[in-house]
Amino acid sequence: MAGKFKDDEDRDHKRKRKLQQPEDEAEEVIVATTKEEKKKKKNKKNKNNEETENQQNGQLGIEKVSNGLESDDKKRDDLASGSENGGEMESSKEKKKSKKKKGEKFVNGGNDDADVVVGVETVEEQKKSYGGVIVSGKDSSNSKYSPLTSFNEAKVPKEVMQCCKGFDKPSPIQAHAWPFLLDGRDFIGIAQTGSGKTLAFGIPAMMHVLGKRKADKSRRVNPLCLMLSPTRELAQQIADVLVDAGQSCGVKSTCFYGGTSKGPQLAALRSGVDIVIATPGRLKDLIEMGKCNLKEASFVVLDEADRMLDMGFEQDVRSILSQTCSARQMVMFSATWPTAVHQLAQEFMDPNPVKVVVGSEDLAANHDVMQIVEVLEEYKRDQRLVTLLDKYHPSQRNRVLVFVLYQKEADRVERFLQGRGLNVVGIHALVNKRRRTKSLALFKSGTCNLMVATDVAARGLDIPDVEVVINYSFPLTTEDYVHRIGRTGRAGKKGVAHTFFTKENKGLAGELVNVLREAGQEIPHDLVKFGTHVKKKESKLYGAHFKEITADAPKSTKITFGDSDDE
Structure with missing residues (x-):
């Protein structure tokens, strides 16, 4: 820049001298000045072209690191006053930066013009790892969903958390599930048996009931939450936990399963119940009898979803889910994530559910x-x-x-x-x-x-x-x-x-x-x-059951052949 100012100063000085000289001498000065300026411009242009060529070959960054010859401001000034090629390169850099902000990844071989887009990371595909726990799904990296380190961080009333008093801190699945479930998100949990899954969805279910009561204080008879399990032993286990947990906060749970009299189950429905824990077969019977109305069930859990489908309950599950509230929060817990479970999630869950994998989606045993x-x-x-x-x-x-x-x-x-x-x-x-x-x-x-x-x-x-x-x-x-x-x-x-x-x-x-x-x-x-x-x-x-299926994988497309002879 100093050189540029010096050139301008020399030109002004020579113009002043021209005005004081005879006409012929002034013409000589003008000619000389023009030749000198052309020579300087030519040198400067050659210098810029050389810098542009070096930059295209990936040498500019090397010179900057190894020699530290020029500052970034100096380079920008030179490029701004340089050739058209330099301007195009600067524009290319800006476009590249803009694309990177959108999540595009580049492979750079030293030439900016040769950058190749190799993948675009959408919001839905965001993943974050927390020491063996993988969290994925839309907005899952938001700080408000950070895993909990203590029960107090859940911001749940003490009477609801009374059931956790025997534990020091939340288990991994609880720590990661509660922030999403308490915020009303659709949720997929993959975790090994004995990891605390029942309370992972049980406490948010009780909070859902209390929230509905606060919004509508009229007496309710129909259940607000539904939990499906494949076996009566598992249904009973969930019920034992939630019945005890609900006593301190006034949330009533009941359990329906086959092989026993329907009388007590029907009596429980008539008296009013908040959470229904059931096996698919018995619940479908009660629905078909007109004794169980699920139209207000807006918090729905499928526990051991993979096992439920393995046992042949898929059609029953689909039928039951179609009877629940359309504006429901859907929760699925499974030990594995086969294709059938994935397809069920696509049909009944939000397009961008959160998925939390504790350990591995592969078949894995408890390391304890x-x-x-x-x-x-x-x-x-x-x-x-x-x-x-x-x-x-x-x-x-x-x-x-x-x-x-x-x-x-x-x-x-x-x-x-x-x-x-x-x-x-x-x-x-x-x-x-x-x-x-x-x-x-x-x-x-x-x-x-x-x-x-x-x-x-x-x-x-x-x-x-x-x-x-x-x-x-x-x-x-x-x-x-x-x-x-x-x-x-x-x-x-x-x-x-x-x-x-x-x-x-x-x-x-x-x-x-x-x-x-x-x-x-x-x-x-x-x-x-x-x-x-x-x-x-x-x-x-x-x-085949492939393991690599993300929670937000695209749905399959149905192709209809209008000219089919079979119709």
Whole structure:
């Protein structure tokens, strides 16, 4: 810039001299001055062109870092007074900055004009990681949704939070779910069993009821919240938690499931209920009878959604959801995220729900459980079971849950252990409701610390003090294995799962190896001998189950052929 001012000063000085000289001398001065200016302009233009070429080759940034020769202001001034190419490059930079603000990512090879857009991150695809917890969905990075570190941060009345008084702080799923659910957002939660999911959606449900009451003080009879679960054991477990939690704040919950009289359930509906916890089959019966009206149910939860669809309840679930309030807040909790569950979420949830994954969307076991897998011959299981009970159940004090596969097997193992002088109870699907309820009560109270059960107890049985799970028979799926061993190591406690694996189960060896490896457990050499191949699961209706499905994945497009001969 100083050089420019000096040139202007020289020109002014020479013009003054021209006015004082004869006409011929003035012409000489003008000619000389013009030649000198042309020469300077040419040099300056060459210099700018050279700088432009260097900049295009990615050298300008290198010179700036290595030599520090010029300031940014000087460069901008030179480019502003330089060639047209320099102006175009500056414009290109501004466009690039503008695009970056919109979320576009670039691959820069040193030439600004060669920038290539490789992806656009939309608002819906925002993801944030919190030490093993992945949060995604529209506006999920907003600071108002930051995970809670204490119960006080939830800003929930003390009478509602009374049910959490036995815990030091919220569990990971609670800490991440409450800010979204209390704000009315549609929510998808993927978390392992025993992670505190019931209160994760239970407390927001009670707050939803209290909020509706405050807005409309007229007496309500129809339920305001609906919670669907695949089994009556899980429904009962949710009800036990919410009935106790609701006593301090006046929120009334009731549980509907099959295999029992409808009389008490109908009486509860007539007297008025805030939260209905139900299995799909019984609830559909009550709706078809005209006894249960869900038109005001504006907070809806599907718990264990993957299991519900696996059990064939999809049509019932769709029918029930269509009866609820159209302006509802939808919540789905699932251990895994298969295609069928994803499609259900697309149909009934907001286009941009929040999705929180605690741990992994893949099949994963609770890391607080030590898994021991023992490969042995089938006929040796009885004696090995007795040996393990001597180890894990001395004096019959430690609480042990033994899983078998079939109902007849459950009865046989129960009689076998009773013949050994052990105090044991058993439950399976053919056991009547009264006996099942009594057996569970004895096991929960500690009156009988040994229970034999089929997979009816794999989900929904929440007994924090089960120290050991023994898989006498390996289940039909690895998913059921994960849920079985999840009956121990709950609420932050440690547990042990000892599993018998026989050659009849070899088709599941690869999946089991993956579960053990993910949890950092010892993999027995005899198990690897069966092979580590994992067959991709497929459904007759939905095809292969792929894990990489985001909460906001685009919906499928239906194509209609107007000229079809089949119509």
